[in-house]
Amino acid sequence: MNRFHFLMFVLIFALNVNAKASENDTVLFPRIDNWEITNRRVFKTDNLYYAINGAAELFLKYNFEAMYKAEYAADSNYISVELYQHKTNTDAFGVYSIERPEEDKYFKIGVQGHGEADYIYFLAGRYYIKIRALLVTSESKEAMAQIAQNFEEEFNQGATFPEIFEAFPKENKVLFSEKYVGQNILGYTFLKNSFEVNYQIGEFLFTVFVLVNNSNSEASQMLYSYFKYLKMEEEIGEGMYVVDDKYNGTIRVLKYGNYLICCRGDAPEEQSKEILNSIKKSLE
């Protein structure tokens, strides 16, 4: 083999090695000084279970596409990083919103994040990102912050909370209570796509939620299915309804076009009507 062929061989071999390394790693984990990136893996819908066991089911319900995982190792410490990629920003928000705590541990990163000294969980575009350190040191905190910032810059691209939450009044809103639930709203398969916020007025705590449909007729059909299940005989049209749901309590429903604007829980009548009408006005 002459020198030229030898160099070509080395080059091709090197390219092949790098190709194999990137085959399984379509997300680039940023290099952090003094930390070695190890144990890179990709999990898809078929094998997410092996990564996070039964917890996988929640992610799969939100159009999960892939989870990119790696570990940063330094001496006896390591930082694990998991990026859950979903089909849309709303999907990622959904699973993030189900898991996020109600205590105020939040800070501004990406769409939103929360954490303590040993972890940062945040939302960036269609990625729900979890970064966790084994041992808390100044080095691990700095490394976690760098990793988080890198992914924020790469993936967030100006993403914010789902726009519909702008329609919810801010007064009396319980902080960090926004949620997106894709299916089986209130336990019914025919109720879908719910954007929810909790409110507290004095001792009364209740949930306001908007079911978003693709069309007026779809919304009407959804309401019809709900009434039928509860054996209610009501004409379906625009306006306010009160539903006595045995397992979910009293539900107030305001039908407006594609939307079913609802309230459940221990809600004072006048204030809940006010909130529903306020949302309707914002959606006009």
Next chain:
Amino acid sequence: MNRRKFIANTTKQLALLNVVGLAATQSSIGNELSYAPENSLEEGEIIYRTLGRTGIQVPVVSMGVMNATIPGLITRSHEKGVRLFDTAWYYQNGMNEKMLGDAMEAGGLRDDSIIVTKVYLKEAPRDLYQPETKKLFLARFEESLQRLKMDYVDILFYHASSESKEHNNPYIIEAFHELKAAGKVKHFGVSLHGDDATMLDEISETKFYDVAMVMFNIAFADNEKLIKSIENAANSGVGIIGMKTQCGGGGGYMWWEKHGDSRETLGSLNHTAMLKWVLQHKFIATTIPGYTGYDQLDENFSVAYDLNYSDEEREFMDKAQLKIAQSFCVKCQGCHGTCPKGVEIPTLMRTYMYAYHYNNMEHAMATAKAIPPSIGLNQCFGCDKCQVNCQRDLNVAQRIDALKELNFNLA
């Protein structure tokens, strides 16, 4: 289908089952002689079984709470007759336990329910065998109790053990003892995610854990070793809870969810049939299907009254069992030498079987790693079309791709 065609088809199916030695399997479907029906009860009575040496009487269908987010579903489940509710510290980042606790409190259901939770340590120190492990285990369990708003749980599980060494960690054992002495835990359990048969054998011997949670569904019908181990464990007093009973979770760990060549004639899964198949093994005390809607609750819990198959369920099970039989590599070695790159196909098919039929990832990885790299999984690349010849027409290329997705890190 008329009766003549049905008999002809059934005969053909049984003949195929014989080819792969499955016809004699104890747990074959449709074999009513092997099943002593418990439904010789008055109509409308829920079937109860005893959860091993705990002595707890539990309906055969319980609730896997993990995906549920609304308290109303808990209330309705309890009203229907569900009594055991399974959650975990890890689910929904703790929000799942909180929801269950809120529902129990609001409905006054605690005294009449069996609460199961699980503590997960996989994110913990890489070396789990340190004194700090006990502290972490206890701290996480305290968080669980706070979220659940309870002073105790009926069964606390070590979550997702992949080998016996893990759940026999002396620091974990110490933690369990302390919690029991403090009255915070009544019984100990372990959920298994590895070589379950081997772990069950060990659990039967050591007798520390009162309850074991095991993945068990129709895809394991021919896994005699696992079935025997589960039965032995049950006979030794271990209460057995079946999980993943309807091949749910969307994971490709169930071969038929992933592979078209295995499921094309099955159509949609018949969930009640699959649940009944599991419960026809009397050593399974209860099952924990996960559900998020009232329809699903009604469907699952209907099984708690009657474990006999309907005609529709029987037809589904016949087809499913046939598909399982057809999807197995019979180790004929006919594919040996047919890969132009010399890849060790027979061993890779065995790897696939461990991974996707038996869900034994540890064994699958070990099998794959034992193949010399020059003829291993990583050498399968670059061919436009797979040249491997399988005499049973199994889709070898698809199975190789499935193995690659597991990222065994064979380098």
